[in-house]
Amino acid sequence: MSVTARHGWLVGARRADRAGAATGIDGNHLGVDCHRRLRGPYSGAGALVRALVPLARDNSPRLVRDHLVEILSVAPELRETLGAPPETLTSLAIPEERIRFYSPLRTRRLAHGLVEFVAGCAELRPLTLFFDNAHAADPTDQEFLAILVRRASPGTRVLVGTATTDLPDSFAAALREHTATIAVRPAPATHADDADLVRRHVDSDGTTDDPAEIAAYACADAALRAALHDRRAAELESLGDWPARLGAVPYHRERGTDPAGAGVAAWTVAFDWCLSMGYYHAVLDGALRCRDLLDPDTQPQQYLRASTRAGTALAVLGRPDEAERIYRDLRARHDDPMTRLLTGYALAMLHTRFHPRRDHVLARAHIEDAIAAGALAGDPAARTFHTVFCRNGLALIEANLGNLTEALALVDDGLASLDRELGPDRHRLHRSVLLHNRAQVHAALGDLDAALADLTAVLEADPHYPEYHVDRAAILRRRGEHAAALADYDRAVELTPPIAELHYNRADLHAELGNTAEAVADLAYVLELEPADLLARVALATLLLESGDEAAARRHVDEGLARHPGDPDLLATKGLLIEDAADARAAFEQALAADPGSVVALAGRAALHHEAGDHLAAVADLTVALAHAPDDPDLLHNRGIALRAAGRRAAAVGQPRSCLV
Structure with a gap:
């Protein structure tokens, strides 16, 4: 990007020099430090939110309400002044009952919501934002900044300061594309004695x-x-600055006089909280630090806790081989029931969910070992919980093996066990997860009535969890209850930070119902969130073409092909937009070279054959297309026309009557 870009990437070895350069660009900038040692995840975004919330609260209270989840996720201490967002059973669960964790995509969704919050603040007052030490930021902040420099509103200028250009690939690529790189000249360094x-x-x-x-x-x-680290940690703790407990406090306690005691305790607080929020890079960092500080023989429970947290983070972050090594190391060191249970369950999930090459049979062996260990662990209530929890994992494995009836029986039995052996207020989250899982099995079995009943029941227990609304919308849509499905999609949108997939699904339903403007709006928003989303790009271009907005359709096809060269769906759509028959045919044939079964390209080329008088070639293309879409009435109709034009009226009459003109 040219040096006239609105945003700047200030590269210089020293913080003071970068700050001076930022002041030279805009002396009224709002500067925040992103270094993860300060407050862990979202050190920079949290500081920004703390600075902007007073402006938004005083001038646009709804802006704060609309983004309360994002605000409190990065600045949790503001809960005392802003109140809490709608709670879910997941957010309310005590640590011992927390069995569900957020998707790794949650941080991306939070980042999009934060960008929109910043845009709302920029409407109140133009903003120049300086994020320094971004090279040392947690991945949550780097992800937020990569999205911010791309999506920032016209009223926002973003300056990013780093000591180096050696950054994670996606972060560096975003800065290179959307900012002007400015090399900061170092000032002479002077140091007193x-x-x-x-x-x-x-x-x-x-x-x-x-x-x-x-x-x-x-x-x-x-x-x-x-001693100095102990003093600084105590000072920070006395201030009651909660975010410091995610960064600075464990940093100091690890380097203080009691790293294996106070250091481990501080890191455990940090990585447990980060796990509950879905900040998995920070979980991994803290848990691995604890493992290095602990003696697995004299501190086995703490070592087990840190190791399983590290394994969970590694699995979610797409590093299952490393996670498996940790679990196998634990099993080699200890053979107590709890270690066997936790590692057996974790290994089962790795093999049925996370490994690129799934081995559901091996997963079943691991989960059965975990179930056997659970029967020996803890008091009767704990044994009930562990048994049901592991048998729910077995239900997933059986479903993955295609044994849906067995999976349903396992979930039914688990719900009955919890109801029979535990009080109604125990493990409410686990009960809701079981109901949700049973709904999914019912849906897979085609029992939509039972699936809908379960999802409605789980929403009564947990009405603010957006995934349940999305899943119920899918069931309602399959039942033909489109208005109710749209209502669930709308409610999910209200409850969650931006989720591209949610808007795509709602757009698809709007398009089916003929609500073209609404579908276009949702698809355009998906592409604002994720410009590389190929399905949304194709769907939007197709919808625009069908609605007669060929210029907009062409723009999206061109941008899509720039991001996805050679994509057959985009090439086929491009062919429909080209007036010259030879060029259109070339586009269709490019599409068919990439995907010989492209129905759009086959139908488009058939139309060109028909117009050119080669009716048998049109019939051949339409016949291939029908092999891929046998129930498409337009294809049947057009083949009937081509057959008649080719003089094969008898064959044309053999087409379904409803498809002939």
């Missing part, structure tokens, strides 16, 4: 880039450093 250099290093929470402070800290007496 300061005996407090070590203290200043510690008080920066390890974020200093001052060479003298770094050198003095490296050379300082280890006992002095540990």
